[in-house]
Amino acid sequence: MINPNTQAILLLTAHFSKTSGEAKPLSPGEWGRFALWLNEQGNTPAQLLGVDALALLRGWSDTKIPIARIEQLLGRGHALALAIEKWSRAGIWILTRSDQDYPWRLKKYLRTDAPPVLFGCGNAKLLNQGGIAIIGSRNAVDADLAFTRRAGEAFADAGVSVISGGARGVDEAAMLGCLTIEGTACGVMADSLLKAVTSSKWRSSLMNNNLVLISPFHPEAGFNAGNAMARNKYIYCLSQAALVVHSGLKGGTWNGAVENLKHGWVPLWVKRTTDPDAGNAELVLKGGTWCSDNADEIAAISLPAPQPTSSQPTEDLLTVVDPPEAEGLGEDADQEVSAQSILLRQAVNAEPIEGPASDDAPPSQASVPVNVVSERQAEADSESAPLLLEGLTELSFYRLFLHKLEGLDEPLTAESLAERFELPKSLLTQWLNRGVDEGIVRKLSKPVRFQFQPAKQLGLGID
Numbered sequence: 001m002i003n004p005n006t007q008a009i010l011l012l013t014a015h016f017s018k019t020s021g022e023a024k025p026l027s028p029g030e031w032g033r034f035a036l037w038l039n040e041q042g043n044t045p046a047q048l049l050g051v052d053a054l055a056l057l058r059g060w061s062d063t064k065i066p067i068a069r070i071e072q073l074l075g076r077g078h079a080l081a082l083a084i085e086k087w088s089r090a091g092i093w094i095l096t097r098s099d100q101d102y103p104w105r106l107k108k109y110l111r112t113d114a115p116p117v118l119f120g121c122g123n124a125k126l127l128n129q130g131g132i133a134i135i136g137s138r139n140a141v142d143a144d145l146a147f148t149r150r151a152g153e154a155f156a157d158a159g160v161s162v163i164s165g166g167a168r169g170v171d172e173a174a175m176l177g178c179l180t181i182e183g184t185a186c187g188v189m190a191d192s193l194l195k196a197v198t199s200s201k202w203r204s205s206l207m208n209n210n211l212v213l214i215s216p217f218h219p220e221a222g223f224n225a226g227n228a229m230a231r232n233k234y235i236y237c238l239s240q241a242a243l244v245v246h247s248g249l250k251g252g253t254w255n256g257a258v259e260n261l262k263h264g265w266v267p268l269w270v271k272r273t274t275d276p277d278a279g280n281a282e283l284v285l286k287g288g289t290w291c292s293d294n295a296d297e298i299a300a301i302s303l304p305a306p307q308p309t310s311s312q313p314t315e316d317l318l319t320v321v322d323p324p325e326a327e328g329l330g331e332d333a334d335q336e337v338s339a340q341s342i343l344l345r346q347a348v349n350a351e352p353i354e355g356p357a358s359d360d361a362p363p364s365q366a367s368v369p370v371n372v373v374s375e376r377q378a379e380a381d382s383e384s385a386p387l388l389l390e391g392l393t394e395l396s397f398y399r400l401f402l403h404k405l406e407g408l409d410e411p412l413t414a415e416s417l418a419e420r421f422e423l424p425k426s427l428l429t430q431w432l433n434r435g436v437d438e439g440i441v442r443k444l445s446k447p448v449r450f451q452f453q454p455a456k457q458l459g460l461g462i463d
Helices: 003-014 028-040 045-049 067-074 078-089 104-111 124-128 141-158 170-180 195-196 199-208 226-236 252-263 281-285 297-299 339-349 371-379 395-406 414-421 424-436
Strands: 091-095 118-124 132-136 162-164 186-187 211-215 241-248 268-270 441-444 449-452
Touching: 003 028, 003 045, 003 067, 003 078, 003 091, 003 118, 028 104, 078 091, 104 226, 118 124, 118 195, 118 199, 124 186, 124 395, 132 141, 132 170, 132 226, 132 252, 132 424, 141 162, 141 170, 141 241, 141 297, 162 170, 162 226, 170 186, 170 241, 186 195, 186 226, 195 199, 195 211, 199 211, 241 252, 241 281, 252 268, 252 281, 268 281, 281 339, 395 414, 395 424, 395 449, 414 424, 424 449
Parallel strands: 132 162, 132 241, 162 186, 186 211, 241 268
Antiparallel strands: 091 118, 118 211, 441 449
16 A cells, blocks of 8 residues: 555656556656645645646646646556556565655755655665665676675675665675675666566565665666666665776766766775776776775775664655754764764663773773763764763773663564664674674574673673
C-alpha cells in the first residue's frame, strides 16, 4: 500500500512498462518545477487524484509540461496498480523525496534535481549511512579487480560502507569484496533492478540487511547509456568520498568523476596505473588526489562520520530539504558530525558518567555537569580528533559503550547496535573488534552478532 501523495508522484514521474506511445513521465528537473508551483498554490500531489484536478491546474503554464501531458500521466492508475503488485512480490519498495529514509545527501547536493522516486530493495537505512564510492571500468584488468576487491574488504573491515553501481567489473568487485566479510554496501543500478534483486549474487546480503540496491529508473528498464551516465552523480552524492580505480578518457567513469570535481560534491581519490590510455592522471590534474597502492592504507584514512539520523518527512513535498542538524553542534547543517561529538552527546543525554573512576582511569575522570559538557560540546571543533574534554576521555566513551552493551538481553548485529546507540557504524565496529580482542565481547556467527561477555567484571564505575 502506498499513500496518495506517493501514488500521484509515481503517476507523474515513473515508467510502468516498456510500452511506447505513453506520455513521457516528468524528469527530475520538470518534477521539481511542477512540485514547487504546486506547493506555492497550497496544494499537494494527492489532490491531483481527486475530481477537481483540472481546477487545481488552472494557472499552470509550461511549454514542456502541458496540462494535457499531466492529465495523461495521471490517467495511468491501472498500470500503476499492476506494476506495484509485480514489484512488491519481488521485495521492491518505493521512496519519494518526502519519505524519512530518502537520502538527505541527494537533496543536499542535487536540490531540485534529486530523483523524485527511488525504487529499491534491501535495507533502506543504509542510504543515509554515507561511505566510500568505488568506481571504475566494466572491463578492468585482473590487477585492478584484485585491488578493488581488497579495497572493498578493507573498507568493510574499517566499518565503512561501500557505494557503487552494481555493474560488472570494478563496481561488482568492490561490492562483493565488502559483502564477503559482511560489510554493508549500496548499489545504484542503472538498469534491471528487478532482475538484480532476484539474483543469487545479491540475495543473501539483501536478506541479511547488509545491502541495499536502488534505482531512479523503471525496475524493468534495460541498459541505456543515458541512464548509466545519469546515475553516476547519485553514486557520488550518496558517499563521503570517492575512489576511482581505473578510468578512460571518456565514458561513464570519466564523465562521472569530472562532474563530481566540477561540482565539488566529495573528495576524489585516484589509483595509480601504468595504462597509457587511462584517464587517471588527467583526473588528478583536474583536482583528484593520488591514493596509496595499498588498499588497507586507504581504508585507514578516516572519513567524516555520517549523520546519526536520516532526514525527516516533510509535508511540502519539495526537494529542497536540508539534512538534519546534530543536537548541540550549532546551526551549520552542512557540517558532518564527528564520531567523538556524537558519542559525547550520547554520554550526556543517555547516561552521564558519575561516581568514582575505575582503577586504571586517570584521576581526573570525575563527573562533569551536563550543562558544562553541553557548553563545551557546542564550542568543540567537530573536525578535531580525538575529542578530549576535562573529565571525559576516549577511554571513558569506550567503557560507557561496554556498560550499555552489558545491559542488553540478547546479541545484536552491528547495524542494530549502531541504530540503537545512534553511533557511526565505523566507530561502533572499531569498539566491537576491540572488545572481541580483549575477550569482553563475544562474536556470534550466522548471522554475525555481538554480545557482552557476562563473566567479565569491568569495574566501570558507572551507576
